[in-house]
Amino acid sequence: xxxxxRFSIEKKMPGALGRAGxxxxxxxxxxxxxxxxxxTKATVKALTPEMVRDLGAQVVLANTYHLYLEPGERIVRDAxxxxxFMNWSGPTMTDSGGFQAxxxxxxxxxxxxxxxxxxxxxxxxxxxxxxxxxxxRLARIDEDGVTFKSHLNGSEHKFTPERSIGIQHNIGADMIxxxxxxxxxxxxxxxxxxxxxxxxxWAQRSLDAHHANESAAGKQGLLGIVxxxxxxxxxxxxxxxxxxxxxxxxxxxxxxxxxDMYTAVGWVNALLPEEKPRHLxxxxxxxxxxxxxxxxxxIFDCVAPTRMARNGTIHTxxxxxxxxxxxxxxxxxxxxxxxxxxxxxxxTRAYLAHLFRAKEMLAGTLASIHNxxxxxxxxxxxxxxxxxDTFSEFKAAFLARYYKSL
Amino acid sequence: xxxxxRFSIEKKMPGALGRAGxxxxxxxxxxxxxxxxxxTKATVKALTPEMVRDLGAQVVLANTYHLYLEPGERIVRDAxxxxxFMNWSGPTMTDSGGFQAxxxxxxxxxxxxxxxxxxxxxxxxxxxxxxxxxxxRLARIDEDGVTFKSHLNGSEHKFTPERSIGIQHNIGADMIxxxxxxxxxxxxxxxxxxxxxxxxxWAQRSLDAHHANESAAGKQGLLGIVxxxxxxxxxxxxxxxxxxxxxxxxxxxxxxxxxDMYTAVGWVNALLPEEKPRHLxxxxxxxxxxxxxxxxxxIFDCVAPTRMARNGTIHTxxxxxxxxxxxxxxxxxxxxxxxxxxxxxxxTRAYLAHLFRAKEMLAGTLASIHNxxxxxxxxxxxxxxxxxDTFSEFKAAFLARYYKSL
Numbered sequence: 007x008x009x010x011x012r013f014s015i016e017k018k019m020p021g022a023l024g025r026a027g028x029x030x031x032x033x034x035x036x037x038x039x040x041x042x043x044x045x046t047k048a049t050v051k052a053l054t055p056e057m058v059r060d061l062g063a064q065v066v067l068a069n070t071y072h073l074y075l076e077p078g079e080r081i082v083r084d085a086x087x088x089x090x091f092m093n094w095s096g097p098t099m100t101d102s103g104g105f106q107a108x109x110x111x112x113x114x115x116x117x118x119x120x121x122x123x124x125x126x127x128x129x130x131x132x133x134x135x136x137x138x139x140x141x142x143r144l145a146r147i148d149e150d151g152v153t154f155k156s157h158l159n160g161s162e163h164k165f166t167p168e169r170s171i172g173i174q175h176n177i178g179a180d181m182i183x184x185x186x187x188x189x190x191x192x193x194x195x196x197x198x199x200x201x202x203x204x205x206x207x208w209a210q211r212s213l214d215a216h217h218a219n220e221s222a223a224g225k226q227g228l229l230g231i232v233x234x235x236x237x238x239x240x241x242x243x244x245x246x247x248x249x250x251x252x253x254x255x256x257x258x259x260x261x262x263x264x265x266d267m268y269t270a271v272g273w274v275n276a277l278l279p280e281e282k283p284r285h286l287x288x289x290x291x292x293x294x295x296x297x298x299x300x301x302x303x304x305i306f307d308c309v310a311p312t313r314m315a316r317n318g319t320i321h322t323x324x325x326x327x328x329x330x331x332x333x334x335x336x337x338x339x340x341x342x343x344x345x346x347x348x349x350x351x352x353x354t355r356a357y358l359a360h361l362f363r364a365k366e367m368l369a370g371t372l373a374s375i376h377n378x379x380x381x382x383x384x385x386x387x388x389x390x391x392x393x394x395d396t397f398s399e400f401k402a403a404f405l406a407r408y409y410k411s412l
Numbered sequence: 413x414x415x416x417x418r419f420s421i422e423k424k425m426p427g428a429l430g431r432a433g434x435x436x437x438x439x440x441x442x443x444x445x446x447x448x449x450x451x452t453k454a455t456v457k458a459l460t461p462e463m464v465r466d467l468g469a470q471v472v473l474a475n476t477y478h479l480y481l482e483p484g485e486r487i488v489r490d491a492x493x494x495x496x497f498m499n500w501s502g503p504t505m506t507d508s509g510g511f512q513a514x515x516x517x518x519x520x521x522x523x524x525x526x527x528x529x530x531x532x533x534x535x536x537x538x539x540x541x542x543x544x545x546x547x548x549r550l551a552r553i554d555e556d557g558v559t560f561k562s563h564l565n566g567s568e569h570k571f572t573p574e575r576s577i578g579i580q581h582n583i584g585a586d587m588i589x590x591x592x593x594x595x596x597x598x599x600x601x602x603x604x605x606x607x608x609x610x611x612x613x614w615a616q617r618s619l620d621a622h623h624a625n626e627s628a629a630g631k632q633g634l635l636g637i638v639x640x641x642x643x644x645x646x647x648x649x650x651x652x653x654x655x656x657x658x659x660x661x662x663x664x665x666x667x668x669x670x671x672d673m674y675t676a677v678g679w680v681n682a683l684l685p686e687e688k689p690r691h692l693x694x695x696x697x698x699x700x701x702x703x704x705x706x707x708x709x710x711i712f713d714c715v716a717p718t719r720m721a722r723n724g725t726i727h728t729x730x731x732x733x734x735x736x737x738x739x740x741x742x743x744x745x746x747x748x749x750x751x752x753x754x755x756x757x758x759x760t761r762a763y764l765a766h767l768f769r770a771k772e773m774l775a776g777t778l779a780s781i782h783n784x785x786x787x788x789x790x791x792x793x794x795x796x797x798x799x800x801d802t803f804s805e806f807k808a809a810f811l812a813r814y815y816k817s818l
Contacts, residue, residue, distance in 0.1 A: 048766070052773040077741065077766040085744055085762055093758050335483065338491055352499050356491055360454070360483040367458040367773055 011181060011227030011254040013283045013304075017393050023275045023302030026392040029255075029283050031097040031180035032225050033089060036064045038283065039299045039392075041290070041385040042099060042307035043378055047072045048082065048092040050378075051312050052370040055094045061347055061379040062386065065097040067307045070173055071106030074163075075156055079176040087178030098179040099307075101287070102170045102212075102231070105188045105260065108145050110157040147187060149204065167211035175222040181255065184212035186231040188260035198235045205233050206247050213251055227254030229285060232274050235260075241270050245277035255283040258303065268297035275302030290381060292321075292408055296401045299388050311381045315373035318362045321380040323404075325411050329373070334359040347379035348372075417587060417633030417660040419689045419710075423799050429681045429708030432798040435661075435689050437503040437586035438631050439495060442470045444689065445705045445798075447696070447791040448505060448713035449784055453478045454488065454498040456784075457718050458776040461500045467753055467785040468792065471503040473713045476579055477512030480569075481562055485582040493584030504585040505713075507693070508576045508618075508637070511594045511666065514551050516563040553593060555610065573617035581628040587661065590618035592637040594666035604641040611639050612653050619657060633660030635691060638680050641666075647676050651683035661689040664709065674703035681708030696787060698727075698814055702807045705794050717787045721779035724768045727786040729810075731817050735779070740765040753785035754778075 015027040029036040043050055043063040050058045050066060058066065068088060073079055085091040088098050145154040151166030170185035186205045189198055209230050216228045230253035234240030248256060256278050258271055275284060283304045289295065290308025298306055311321070318329045322342040327334070329341070340350035341358060349358075349372040361369035384404070391400035421433040435442040449456055449469040456464045456472060464472065474494060479485055491497040494504050551560040557572030576591035592611045595604055615636050622634045636659035640646030654662065662684050664677055681690060689710045695701065696714025704712055717727070724735045728748040733740070735747070746756035747764060755764075755778040767775035790810070797806035 047770045047772060048763075049770075049772050049774045052777075054774065054777065072770075076770050077762065081742060081762055081766070084742065085760060091760075091763055336487060336490065354491060354497075356483065356487060357454075357497055360487070364453045364455075364478075364482055366453060366455050367776060368455045368460065370773060371458075371460065371777075 009227065009254060010223075010225050011283070013255065013281060015280070019300060019392055019397055020395070022300045022397075023272060024300045024392060024397065025280075025302070025304070026389045027283070027304060029097075029304070031065075031227070033095060033097045033180050034064075036097055036305065037386070037389060038304040039295075039385050039389050040064050040305050041295070041382045042067045042285075042305050043382070044069075044307050044309045044312065045092065045094070046309070047076065048088060050374075052316065052367070052374050053378075055092065057348070057371070057375055058094070058378075059096065061375050062382045063096075063378065064382075065099060065305070066092075066094050067099040067101065068092075068177065068179065069106060070100045070103035070170060070177065071110065071165075073100070073177055074103060074173050075158055079173045083176035083178065089178070097181070099181040099285075100174050100177050100179040100183070102183040102185040103165050103173065104152065104170070104186050105287075107152050107154040107163075107165050108188055147201075147204075149207075151185070151208075152187070167208040168215040171212050171215040171219075171228075175216075175219055175226065178222075179226065181227045181229055182216075183257055184209045184228060184230045184253070186233055186259055189233065189235055191235055191260075193235065195237055195240070198233075198237055198240055202233050202240050202244055205231070206244070209248055209251060209253075213253070229253055229255040229257050229283075231257040231259040231287075232278070233259045234270075234274075236266060236270060238270075238273055241273045242277055245274040249278045253282065255285065257285040257287050259287055267294065268301050271298060271303060272301040278302075292381070292384060293405060295381070295385055296388065296405065299385075299392075300397065300401075306385065308381075311377040312374045315377040316370040318369070318373065319377075320358075320373060321377050323407055325408050329355060329358050330362050341373075341376050342380065345376065345380065347376050349376040349379075415633065415660060416629075416631050417689070419661065419687060421686070425706060425798055425803055426801070428706045428803075429678060430706045430798060430803065431708070431710070432795045433689070433710060435503075435710070437471075437633070439501060439503045439586050440470075442503055442711065443792070443795060444710040445701075445791050445795050446470050446711050447701070447788045448473045448691075448711050449788070450475075450713050450715045450718065451498065451500070452715070453482065454494060456780075458722065458773070458780050459784075461498065463754075463777070463781055464500065464784075465502065467781050468788045469502075469784065470788075471505060471711070472498075472500050473505040473507065474498075474583065474585065475512060476506045476509035476576060476583065477516065477571075479506070479583055480509060480579050481564055485579045489582035489584065495584070503587070505587040505691075506580050506583050506585040506589070508589040508591040509571050509579065510558065510576070510592050511693075513558050513560040513569075513571050514594055553607075553610075555613075557591070557614075558593070573614040574621040577618050577621040577625075577634075581622075581625055581632065584628075585632065587633045587635055588622075589663055590615045590634060590636045590659070592639055592665055595639065595641055597641055599641060601643055601646070604639075604643055604646055608639050608646050608650055611637070612650070615654055615657060615659075619659070635659055635661040635663050635689075637663040637665040637693075638684070639665045640676075640680075642672060642676060644676075644679055647679045648683060651680040655684045659688065661691065663691045663693050665693055673700065674707050677704060677709060678707040684708075698787070698790060699811060701787070701791055702794065702811065705791075705798075706803065706807075712791065714787075717783040718780045721783040722776040724775070724779065726764075726779060727783050729813055731814050735761060735764050736768050747779075747782050748786065751782065751786065751789075753782050755782040755785075 012030040018025045045066040046069045153164045167185040174182040187201045230248040232244045234244040285305045286298045286303040289306045290310040334355040337355040391397040418436040424431045451472040452475045559570045573591040580588040593607045636654040638650045640650040691711045692704045692709040695712045696716040740761040743761040797803040
């Protein structure tokens with residue numbers, strides 16, 4: 007049986023790590039670089055799948071942690087899997103659930119989203135998040151996995167690599183992720199190294215669990231996750247170790263300091279096998295998308311475009327606007343005059359301003375369509391620029407205009 | 413110049429007042445009987461206009477009171493009118509704003525929606541709503557019109573017949589309504605009579621204001637409103653007086669006791685001119701739609717289908733279900749197995765149950781599509797039954813199944 011996920015490179019950026027390619031999945035192709043739309047709970051917030059398709063999305067990522075808690079992954083399985091459950095026939099991904107188990111699960115009852123750990127972990131470390139000494143220890147890490155409390159009702163749960171993979175098999179996305187520990191960028195080197203070694207053991211356990219289910223392994227690709235925080239030695243070690251394992255692709259995980267993110271991504275992608283796709287988790291700011299692509303990442307996901315949209319913050323070629331500002335109340339031009347999305351073809355800023363002020367549900371829908379289209383189209387244009395050998399010019403022109411007000 | 417609104421009757425129900433016909437408007441035809449979708453603030457809540465069209469809606473009614481307060485009717489005018497502003501190219505209606513000025517405007521700050529009036533009205537009447545003595549007198553009626561406070565911010569406003577018509581001209585719907593006073597069904601006969609006479613004077617002033625604007629009168633039809641509460645003499649007087657005026661159609665207003673509604677509607681429609689369309693305001697319960705049609709009403713509007721939908725209450729041929737009930741969590745059948753709407757063709761009860769439990773915006777969208785389609789299709793089926801001479805059988809079979817659990 008062939009691999010469920012294949013990747014081909016069409017063009018490489020001269021003198022950089024970036025490339026344009028195609029990921030082939032059981033539910034269709036993804037032209038890369040590509041932005042992955044987030045559909046946390048098996049729905050892209052405020053949008054039908056037809057809207058998601060029509061705005062240009064190629065692939066949807068759902069969150070294992072959320073689907074595990076509601077409706078429960080067995081309901082997704084019994085519905086025929088994520089594609090059928092949510093009526094999205096294109097490629098899908100799920101994350102491993104680890105990130106949310108640490109952040110949301112650990113934050114239960116405290117309104118914080120930090121990693122709280124320590125006393126009950128097998129190694130007794132109390133290092134970790136800023137100020138963690140004063141936080142409740144709700145997410146506990148041991149060699150086996152992560153014990154956490156549901157942010158919904160406080161009930162206790164445990165994710166292990168085997169459990170995460172089993173849940174992701176039930177959900178049934180085309181690309182799934184190995185279970186990893188997402189550390190704080192502020193954790194000291196000593197703790198990062200310890201966590202990294204555990205993540206590497208979990209990577210192998212994830213692979214073993216995946217291949218133990220032949221049916222799932224035949225139709226779902228497993229991506230390993232490279233961790234290592236801000237540390238070059240750890241990032242490179244992780245790229246070598248995870249890169250040598252039999253994954254169908256790679257995710258570059260969690261925590262960077264913003265300013266050195268591209269550097270750290272470059273360390274990793276210089277070492278990862280070139281012929282497999284690379285996903286940069288949680289990135290959706292225009293500047294970061296350029297930085298991620300030129301440093302060798304192929305796909306990106308982020309909740310920012312839709313979350314911003316629901317708050318009335320709108321991407322335009324000239325930077326962000328807040329549609330609730332008074333100046334837009336009588337502005338009968340589109341959100342972004344050069345945009346070709348449904349919202350911009352059909353409605354005015356004045357109408358969106360009205361919907362947001364009136365707190366109408368359609369506001370979030372129309373703004374989400376626009377912001378997602380904006381980011382997806384941006385990454386598609388980056389892809390085209392790579393194919394046309396015009397990446398540098400395109401990047402310079404886009405960023406100068408988008409950020410000129412900064 | 414021809415009348416902007418024309419009505420033709422295709423078939424009358426033998427021995428009853430009901431009929432099937434066609435209303436022709438500047439933005440297309442409405443096959444009647446028909447259910448009018450409510451788009452309060454120039455948006456059908458949670459739906460795009462394309463969804464509204466695809467679920468079978470022929471006509472959308474927006475609320476003058478709400479659009480006057482936000483975004484302001486001059487913004488709708490400057491956007492090119494309601495059709496262009498909200499991207500609905502089919503027939504539209506607006507109400508007069510009177511009902512909300514009395515209910516919402518009067519209720520500002522108190523969380524009630526009753527008619528509070530008295531001391532400052534020119535006739536000194538303190539009759540009216542139940543318990544109104546203890547309520548703040550925020551909506552004041554005099555011969556000129558109604559003074560009320562915005563439910564949004566407490567600012568004071570006045571609607572007169574001339575003002576209501578002027579606002580409705582700016583909004584630009586195909587069918588607009590004369591300004592009327594909507595009394596409580598519990599108001600005594602003496603007050604009802606006084607209010608009714610005022611409503612008749614306002615009807616003439618509405619007509620005069622409408623025809624004073626030739627451009628608007630050439631493309632918008634004006635419907636007069638019949639009032640009179642529960643009283644046969646007043647309802648019949650109102651039908652004769654308003655029916656004799658030069659309106660393009662009629663609305664049957666406001667307040668009935670539920671049990672005698674069909675009777676009162678029959679009194680009115682037996683006297684109204686047969687060749688003009690009749691709108692029954694605020695009716696959307698299946699039993700009431702049958703009652704309204706067989707008593708001679710052609711069109712109906714109500715927020716109930718979408719409001720119920722957003723709360724998870726779903727129409728099915730076997731009555732209503734609440735999708736939040738535990739039994740639907742693993743139910744992989746459609747909301748209503750016989751339904752052909754997008755939601756039922758595409759999603760399961762389990763998926764809707766998940767979306768509602770997770771408080772996802774798509775829940776309200778999908779449920780609204782279904783409930784609106786259900787009611788619109790029901791009225792379309794009633795129309796077909798009239799054409800086929802099978803109204804009685806259709807009514808009996810539908811109601812026996814829909815209400816069998818009661």
